[in-house]
Structures are given as structure tokens and as C-alpha cells.
Amino acid sequence: MAGTGAGYDLSVTTFSPDGRVFQVEYAGKAVENSGTTLAICCKDGVVFAAEKFLLSKMLVPGTAKRIFPVHRRAGMSIAGMVADARQIVSRARSESTQYMSSYCEEIPPELLAERLGLFMHAYTLYWSVRPFGCSVLLGCVDQDTKKPSLFTIDPNGMVHKYTATAEGKGKQAAKTEIEKVLANNPDLTCEQALVHVAKIIHKVHDEKDKDFELEISWICPASKHEHAQVPAEQRKAAETEAKRILEAEQEDD
Amino acid sequence: MDFMMMGRPQAEEFVRHVEEGCPYRSDDVMQPEQAVSTGTTIFVCEFDGGVIMGADTRTSTGQYVANRASRKISTVYDKIFVCRCGSAADTQALTQFVNHYLSQHAVELGKQPSVNTAANLFKVMAYNNKDRLMAGLIIAGYDEKRGGQVYSIPLGGARVRVPWACDGSGSSYIKGFIENHYRPGMSKAEALELVQKALALAMSRDGSSGGMARYLVISKDKVEEGNILGNKLPVGP
Numbered sequence: 001m002a003g004t005g006a007g008y009d010l011s012v013t014t015f016s017p018d019g020r021v022f023q024v025e026y027a028g029k030a031v032e033n034s035g036t037t038l039a040i041c042c043k044d045g046v047v048f049a050a051e052k053f054l055l056s057k058m059l060v061p062g063t064a065k066r067i068f069p070v071h072r073r074a075g076m077s078i079a080g081m082v083a084d085a086r087q088i089v090s091r092a093r094s095e096s097t098q099y100m101s102s103y104c105e106e107i108p109p110e111l112l113a114e115r116l117g118l119f120m121h122a123y124t125l126y127w128s129v130r131p132f133g134c135s136v137l138l139g140c141v142d143q144d145t146k147k148p149s150l151f152t153i154d155p156n157g158m159v160h161k162y163t164a165t166a167e168g169k170g171k172q173a174a175k176t177e178i179e180k181v182l183a184n185n186p187d188l189t190c191e192q193a194l195v196h197v198a199k200i201i202h203k204v205h206d207e208k209d210k211d212f213e214l215e216i217s218w219i220c221p222a223s224k225h226e227h228a229q230v231p232a233e234q235r236k237a238a239e240t241e242a243k244r245i246l247e248a249e250q251e252d253d
Numbered sequence: 254m255d256f257m258m259m260g261r262p263q264a265e266e267f268v269r270h271v272e273e274g275c276p277y278r279s280d281d282v283m284q285p286e287q288a289v290s291t292g293t294t295i296f297v298c299e300f301d302g303g304v305i306m307g308a309d310t311r312t313s314t315g316q317y318v319a320n321r322a323s324r325k326i327s328t329v330y331d332k333i334f335v336c337r338c339g340s341a342a343d344t345q346a347l348t349q350f351v352n353h354y355l356s357q358h359a360v361e362l363g364k365q366p367s368v369n370t371a372a373n374l375f376k377v378m379a380y381n382n383k384d385r386l387m388a389g390l391i392i393a394g395y396d397e398k399r400g401g402q403v404y405s406i407p408l409g410g411a412r413v414r415v416p417w418a419c420d421g422s423g424s425s426y427i428k429g430f431i432e433n434h435y436r437p438g439m440s441k442a443e444a445l446e447l448v449q450k451a452l453a454l455a456m457s458r459d460g461s462s463g464g465m466a467r468y469l470v471i472s473k474d475k476v477e478e479g480n481i482l483g484n485k486l487p488v489g490p
Contacts, residue, residue, distance in 0.1 A: 103358065103366075104373035111361060144398065 013127040023131055024124050027155035030133030031080040031167060035212060036204050037066060038166035038174050038197060039077055039137040041148045045190045045220030046139035048077040049197040051168070053210045067217045071096040073106065073141045075217055075227035079167035080134030088136050088153070091119050109140035113151035113159045121157025131155045135167045141219045148219070170204025177203060190220035194230065198242035214239055292461025294423030295325060295336035296451050297391045297403050298435060299416050300444035303472030304393040304401040306336050307448040309423065309456050310464035321464045330355045332471060333371045333394035338421035340387040347388055351375055368394040372404035372412055380410025389420040395471050423455030423462035430454060441470065450487050457489030
């Protein structure tokens, strides 16, 4: 067999001689091919944004979503295979309601993220299944303290907590941009963040790719601390403003 | 022979008025042995800064006092307690289950479970097994999120948060008294006096309640237990 990987990439139940599980790494590739998605923990809540490629000119706007509500104060943005990720969304929803019915408290964000991590990890252990070809961004706001939190869960089952992060094609560029934004505005609010996230998604969009629709949702005081889509007018206003700034920056260069 | 006849009545002498299809055998004339049950008075109330739980200490099997110094206030978790009434076996088993679940839950949660959570676990089991259980429960405790709380779980398995709750056979004698004297935001001393008086009144009227009056005061930083001996009760014979 040629090379170290050859023959060891067919099943998640076999390690390669240098200790890797290739199927899980390939699942990571599926995430890297997806449109960019990002989320920011602001001072007063969480903002999600996603770049949704338009597969057809006839696709009805506002459908085939990439950001989903999990429970009233939690949302999930997905990168990678949307069909796979919907499984995670559904699991997150049932974990939240189950927790509520047995413990009569809202599930703590850490616990929800950890349980989804276990769920995704379980799909890296058996030859009969394939790992999830997606990463998810899980954002929650605490019911009482209104404290926002943000997690990513990867195909290998790892859970990371972030103040802001991105996944998909433009994740590196997007993360750099978010870092700049947060460095300049440490007390960024969700409403202020709208223009920034719109700008970032537009900036990291690759002209070679298909056209896209910008999806933004948030959990913040404006949405009564519940997960909701940003109202169309506000989204459009943010998008126009973002484009204007981008054009101005390009002229400067 | 006569002696034996006296000891166990013959089937013919007794006609059991039961409907057709009753699962009892026609010769099963003796009443089945009565279960150990806490024919009880329990009373729990909120005060300014915590909760006070109170209970008598009589456990009976029918007419017989099986234990005159029993503890009907049990620990569920560090600062969560339950007053039990009904079948001693059922309520003890439920308490053990909830204790077990909560200790596991505390590990995954990384902090103290809430009183609300404890009450809900009791409710889930009391409701799902309502046909098999004889358990009246009052759960109370203190947590950082909601302070002192009282949850009443009566026979059917409902779960209600209340400022005060009382249950057990003795409770019917004192509900009016409590209604009249309880007010929200009482001081610890006032509430303790109310609990002791209410228990003593119930114990003096109710034959299935008696012994001592035990009480437990749960507040932000401490849990105090105390009791009043049967001959030192504030009211009654």
C-alpha cells in the first residue's frame, strides 16, 4: 500500500499507524467546504450569521435555513452538511425538553453543549455509522442572569467555548475580522454587531462561489432574550450599510 | 379447640359485603395487616430568610404506636429536605431515589441542585406511580437562585409552590389556625412559634399524631434542628 494513510481511511473503527482516524478528518473537510457561519457573544446577547449559497435562482428567499432555534433562549448555526446537522438540532431540542421535564430548570448551556459533544462523538466509534459531516455553533442566553455563551461542537465530538468564532470556508478570515471588531469595541452590543457581521460575511464571500443570502439571528433584549431572526428591515439596512463600508474601504485601497 | 375457634373466627360467621368479582377470597375475613404509616401532622412555611419545617414524631401501625420518636423530616440534599406523610415505606423509598438522582445530577451540574429540581423529581415519581403509592410530601429548602421555597406534593402527584403547606391526618385540625396566623415575611422567631403551636394543637386533637414536635430551620448559611418534648408542648394536655 502506498503512503501511510492508504487502506486506513475506510472505517472509523481502525486507527492509522500514526494514530489518526481518517474518516473523522474527512468529516472536517465537509465542514471546510461549507458557506461561512459565525457567531459573536456580545455584551447583551448572541448574534449568529450564515452565508447561505443560493443553489437556484428560483429558490424561495428565507427557506433552506442554516440557523435554527433549539429552545427559547438557544439557537444553533450550522456549517457543513445541512442534512447531518439537522440531526444535531433535533437532538439538541430533545435534550433541552427532556432536561426541562425531569429537572424543571432550563438546561445549562455547558451541559447541552457537552451532551451534543457526546452524541457526535458516539458516531466516531462504530463501523456501522459515519461521523457527522458538520460543525455547529451553539449560542445560549441564561434565563435569569441573561449571560450569553457560545460553543462549537466538531465532528470528532470536541466542545469548545468561545466569545466569538466562525466555521466554514471563510473561517480564518472571518475570525481575524471578528478579532479586530472585538478589539475595537469591547462592549459591543447585538444591535451594533449587525453591521459588523454583515460586513464580515460579505467580505469573506468568495466571488467564484454562487450568490448567497445572508441569514442573521440573535438572542438579545430586542428579541426579548429569545432566539429570533433579525427582522428583515434591520437585516437589509445592516447589509446595505455593510456593503457601503466595504466599497468605501476598497476605494481607499 | 374452643380457644382456637375464638382466636380465628370461622368463615361462616362473617359475611363480607363485597361485590361480584372482588379479588378477596371468601374466607379472607381478617383484615390484612395494616401498613406502617405515618398518621401525621407536618407543617412547613416560608419566613423572611428561609423556611421552617415541623413534624410530630408518631409512627403507627393501626392503633399501635410503632415509634414514638420518629423522624419525618428527611434530608434530600445538603439544603433540601422533605416532610413525609402517608406510607413510611413509600415515602422513604421516594426520598432515597431522589437523593440518589440529585447526587448524580450535582456532579454533572457542578453546583448544588435547586429545590425546584428536587421537588420536580419527587413529583415525577409520585405522579407516575400514583396508583401504587400513598405518599404526601412537602419539599422545602434554600438555594441561591430562589431563596427559601416550599413545594407541596399531595396524594395525586401535583406540585405546587406555596408560602406554607401542611399535611397528614392532623393537618385538618390546624389549617384554619395557620390561615389566620400566617403572614408573608414573618421573622424566624414568629414563624417558629407558629410552627410549634400549630403542631401542638394538631397533636392534642389528632390521635394519630403525637410524641414530640421536631422542627428544622433552613436559612442562607445554616440548618438548625430542634425538638420539643411531648410534655413541654406550648398547648394541649
